Amino acid sequence: MSAKPLSKEELRGALVARELDDHKGTFGHVLVAAGSRGMAGAAILAARGALRSGAGLVSVAVPAGIAATVAGAVPSAMTVALPENTAGAFRAEGVDRLKEYAKERRVTSLAIGPGLTTHADAARFVLLTLSGLPVPAVVDADALNNLAQQELDGVVQMLKARKQPCVFTPHPAEAARLLGMKKTDVESSRQKCAEKLARSFGGVALLKGRKTLISSGARTVVNMTGGPGLAKAGAGDVLTGLIAGLWAQMLASGRVAGDTPFKAAALGAWLHGAAGDAMEKEKTAWAGTSTDLVDYLPHAFKALCV
16 A cells, blocks of 8 residues: 555644743753764754754764864754774764763663764664663664664664664665665665565664655655755755654653654654755755755744644
C-alpha cells in the first residue's frame, strides 16, 4: 500500500503546547554529538536546528579543537569539549564524559552523526555512545556510515538492546550502505527500503529525498513539503537537530502521547520541508543555504499553526 501524508491536524497534535507557567526544563534538553576538524559547521547547523525546534536547552559535544568555534557560532547552546585524535575527530575516551554530562544535565534526547568522519576512533565513539548512553537518539550521517562499516548482526543486536529508541535519518546512499544494496535499488523501491530499515534496526526510519518517507515498520507516511532548495550540504544536519528537539519536548513535557519517535520524525520532516519551501520562495532554489534554512523554521511553524 502506498504511503500517504499526515494531515496538518495530525501534525499539529505532535506540537508541544506552551503554558504560562512553563520553564526551560519543561521542553527538554538536547545533546548534539557532532563535528570534527574542518566540519564544525555540521555541529553548528544541528545545534541551531535543535534550538529553533523550541527545545528548552541544547548542548553541543564536539572535539576539543573546534569547541571555541562552535561556542562562538551558537551562543544559545552549551558546549562540551571532548578528547580528539590527531585528525581532529572524536576519541572513544570521550564517551565516559559524555555519559556523565548526560546524567548530570538530565539530557532528554541525543542527536549524533553530522560531521563525525568515519575514522576508526569516531566509529568506536559512535558504537560506545549508542550502546552506553540510555537516551533516545536521532542517528544521522557519519553515525550511520560508521554503523554500516560494522558487522550487521552485531549492530542489530546492539541497537535492539538499547533501552531507548532511535530515529534513523539516512539519505538513499546511506540507506544503501546500511542495507547492503545499491543506491539505485533503494531509489527504485523507497518505501520497501524504509520499512526494512525500521524493522531491521528496531526504530523509526526517515528516508530522505523527494517525498521523504517516515516508517516505524508497521506504519509508513510520506512527507510532501520541501523541494530542490534543500539539496544543499548541511540541510540534513538541520533536520537532525530539529527532530531531536521536537522529540525532547514531547518526552520532557509529557504532553504528546503515543509513538513519539514516529511523531517527532514526521513533524520534523514537515517543518524542515516547509522551511525549505519558504526559503526557496524568497531566495530561490539556487541561492538559499542551509544557514538560511534555520532562519525560515519560524515560517514553517506559522504555516502549520494557521
